[in-house]
Amino acid sequence: MLTIDQATYDAIVAHARRDHPDEACGVVAGPEGSDRPERFVPMVNAAGSPTFYEFDSTELLHLYKDMDARDEEPVVVYHSHTATEAYPSRTDIGLASEPNAHYVLVSTRDCFTSSGGNNEGPVEFRSFRIIDGEVTEEEVVVVEQLPPASPPRSDP
């Protein structure tokens, strides 16, 4: 199950709408092992494509160094599909390399007008685990705010 706060959910959807018809991508980082998506980090799709996404290699390094310095991990890795459903493609499954992450797929296929402009059509938002090539869909629970983090364990 993915538990995500409304503001982060809205930010992911807004990013996907904004970049349509190209795929949008990014992560939501959180403290290692916490399963809490706390810090929204939209990324540039270096592929600039309606059918492919890839983080720029230099920005990827900065992102991971930054998360490392904060003891964070990518809790959510998200990207959009702009003409197909919000389900991992074969490429998505083959390249998934964060076994601990929730892979969020957003589909904006119903968000454009016949002339190609964006509109306020519905967006599909789904979450999956992708481990060793196996896809498992999970429930998405959107909350007003994440519950308070459990306090750090103190030594007895």
Place this chain on the structure above:
Amino acid sequence: MAIDVRIPTILRTYTDGAKAVAGDGATLSALIDDLDGNHPGIKDRLVESKDGGLELRRFVNVYVNDEDVRFIGGLDAQLSDGDQVVVLPAVAGG
């Protein structure tokens, strides 16, 4: 000569869970061979055969002191004592 090598989550099965390991080599290619000696199987996850030679896999990024090795010679990139090598799988899909 000691090179500090940062291992991504997906490859930590080869390093008993270690986030960083020490390696040795004057080039990236030599370093990868050295790593494979201590962590068998890891080389195959980093490189692939192409046109009779070896190449870094398309969706694996390797950085030497924050420089993407694709811009500094790829597998032939030179290494020195104390360098830091970071391995990161691409975040990509379709």
